[in-house]
Amino acid sequence: MTPTQQAGALPPITDEELSRLIEIGDLNLLQRDADAQLEATTTDAAAQFGLPVSLISIVLDSAQHFAASHGLSGWLEDAGGTPGEWAFCRFAVESKQPFIVPDATLDDRVSNNPLVTQDGVRCYLGIPLITSKGHALGTLCVLGTTPREFSEEEVAALQALADRSVAYLEARAGR
Numbered sequence: 001m002t003p004t005q006q007a008g009a010l011p012p013i014t015d016e017e018l019s020r021l022i023e024i025g026d027l028n029l030l031q032r033d034a035d036a037q038l039e040a041t042t043t044d045a046a047a048q049f050g051l052p053v054s055l056i057s058i059v060l061d062s063a064q065h066f067a068a069s070h071g072l073s074g075w076l077e078d079a080g081g082t083p084g085e086w087a088f089c090r091f092a093v094e095s096k097q098p099f100i101v102p103d104a105t106l107d108d109r110v111s112n113n114p115l116v117t118q119d120g121v122r123c124y125l126g127i128p129l130i131t132s133k134g135h136a137l138g139t140l141c142v143l144g145t146t147p148r149e150f151s152e153e154e155v156a157a158l159q160a161l162a163d164r165s166v167a168y169l170e171a172r173a174g175r
Helices: 015-026 036-049 074-079 089-095 152-172
Strands: 053-059 065-069 081-083 099-101 124-131 135-146
Touching: 015 135, 036 053, 036 065, 036 152, 053 089, 053 152, 065 135, 074 081, 081 135, 089 099, 089 124, 089 135, 124 152
Parallel strands: none
Antiparallel strands: 053 065, 053 135, 065 081, 099 124, 124 135
């Protein structure tokens, strides 16, 4: 550790990550006021998949913010997000690929996550929200409390909703 680093300090932010975070700000994705269109998308996604929860999640450098949600309750609803290290969505953001977890208790990447061990998340499908600038801002995801497989058709259906969400966000910002 260098003298300027402190224990627990975040690593330096790359130029690409800084550009991604600036785009999140430019698209006004951290507002606390609900956006009816985004809320409708999460409601539609939950209904299509028959799952209790759907989120439009924005992944920051050390936190995850819920820009829209359906089916949240308790502390997750009150907090409006989670610590970044708890975010299943970060895997989709980092890879820019769908992140599929049929049974979270059996997946080494998330099995020890408090969302699994304490809050009961068992299945998850997240599609990265990739802008025209190529940044993955977060995900449109669905999750449930029982293990569940996701078909290729279901991944494609959630991808279509995610693409519509990105088009809406960019149009809302006047791009």
